[in-house]
Amino acid sequence: MVTLPQLATWLAQAASLQIRLPIVWQGSAEQLLPLTKQWLNNNSELTTYWLGDDAPPQATIVNAGRNYQLLGTECDVLVINAFNGFSADAVAASSGCVKAGGLWLLLCPEFSQWSQQSNTAHQSLLPYPLDASQHQGHFIAFWLQQLQQSNVIIGHNQQLLQSLTWPTKTIIKQAPSPYATCDQQQAVQAIQRVLTGHRRRPLVLTADRGRGKSAALGIAAAQLVSQTTQPFIITAPSPQAAAIALQHFKNLAPAHLHNSFLFIAIDELIQQAPTAALLFIDEAAAIPTPILQQLLTRYSRIVFATTEHGYEGTGRGFTVRFQQHLNLHCPGWYKLHLKTPIRYQQNDPLEQLVFASFLLQSTSPLLSNLTNRCTNIHCYTAADWLKQPEKLQQVFSLLSLAHYQTQVKDLASLLDNPYLSVITLEAENTVLACALLSAEGKIEPQLAKQIYFGQRRLQGHLLAQNLAFHCAQPEMASLSLLRVMRIAVQPELQRQQLGSYLLGHIDAYAKDNNFAYLGTSYGVSLSLLKFWQQADYLPIRLGQRADKASGEYSLLMLKVCKKEGDKSKELAANFQQLLPSLVAEHYPKLEPKLIIALSATTPTPLLTARELEQLWLFSQQQRPYELISHLLLVWFNHNFKTIPKTIAATLVAKLWQQHSWQQISTDYKLAGKNAILDAWQQLLALDKNIQRKP
Structure with a gap:
């Protein structure tokens, strides 16, 4: 590992430039881990987060899969021990916690060795029967490709292979107190207009991490609270997500008004609908869209604030999905995006590294000249992306834009899961639409029976699992099945039948590759149901729990590819006739018009x-x-x-x-x-x- 005096010099320089210091050091675990722990022990005053195995006692362990617990927290040092696994999602999320002048340190095997190793941290991304300890995916190799094009210090044992290109210090225009940036001051002014201006003109405040979005909510509340007798309310997915706003409010507001800005949990807010002069919703993209719509109906003055980037677990789809609803119901709504970082400068190497290596940079292709050009259909599998990283960037950006739950782990799945494929509709090498497909089924008959009896659950076989257990058709789980996981069309090209056109090619692809059935599972709405029904997919099961992120019930639909022995029509008829008898107990909040669209008339005796x-x-x-x-x-x-x-x-x-x-x-x-x-x-x-x- 780098000598300690050199590291101390680098950190001092990073602090003076208001940046985070990214270092990737390759070598042996036996050498690098003891050196790292010794350095941490000598610098025990530093707040240290540790991702991976073998953490020292003074470090806070970062748990993969619990990214939202990191929101609003900071550390001086983040160590990523990648010798026994590399969780892409956790690395991307935890990187946002490092302070300016702080250290981001990745310890890993030699690159040539690491790219050939299995990655046990991605076991949850692999379907049965793949074992992460035996399977070699392509994510590590791809990530190393991206890494070596980034501005990062790279070392190998005692040798420095790549130095940092130090950015020039950015001079940011000073904002008056209490604002950290002029962006933040502008955000507070926009919030003020929500309170004093016309009703039904909500504000959507967006930002990447570290731009002072949550603090702006607290500052605005402190400045405005004395102008009304009604309280202000803030809600968020968790109390921790609202803590920054509340703390800034208490720091600035008179003590006797501290009870005028209240945190109320989402479920309580929906049930009780307390009066508020202004409602703040922080991390709005992590709250189910139907709940946001309910709150929009009940409260006439609302500020929606959210982090847009995919490493927060919400994707950029919130920008499209919920804001389409605002266009229809609140045509005077206003959006403001905070760009200027507060905790580190604009050209921070670590932020650039994370955005580039995890493909979090949104791409907006020029589509105006492509609509009349010749289009082509292409199919990509996990092994193809190493040779076509630019195409993967286009696909992942489109999936992130179209689906509000797209995360970094979805990128890792594309590269590590050999049963995933992507079919694209392209013109002049530009992706116009794409579909993510999962090859499932082919379950051994004995194992399918165990699923049927509730004795086993298989990862990565949603269609087969549902057919065997919920639909009581274990023999169908042994068939070759193809599930359309997601389908996305560039927003500017929607409503031009490109999605339906792509589904037609997926149908041909499934038949050419001897799949017995096509299937899909999605959060059902009237418009999406119509889309899939037009493609001859039949509903066969409605999940009994609403999705936590969307608030929607998951509908499973099936389309036959091989007519012999087809059971899809029988399953659909049973489902549609049974549904009316189930809604009172299982679907009391499902939209009645949707229930009607999913149901069939019953063959009960006619009235006398x-x-x-x-x-x-x-x-x-x-x-x-x-x-x-x-x-x-x-x-x-x-x-x-x-x-x-x-x-x-x-x-x-x-x-x-x-x-x-x-x-x-x-x-x-x-x-x-x-x-x-x-x-x-x-x-x-x-x-x-x-x-x-x-």
């Missing part, structure tokens, strides 16, 4: 003449609802596909979901139970099958 007469009497207000509700349910089960959608939705809410009259009145803006019944009675009076003369 006497029963139809009871419904006619109800339509004439000569029978109470309570006396005919069971008959109305049978009638509705036969007719819900032909009823006007809004009235059908109220009947779903009552008959299937068993909502209260009050809830239905609120949801559909009706004046109580009598108004709801009046609408139903008018509907029944129009049904020729139950009309009769008194």
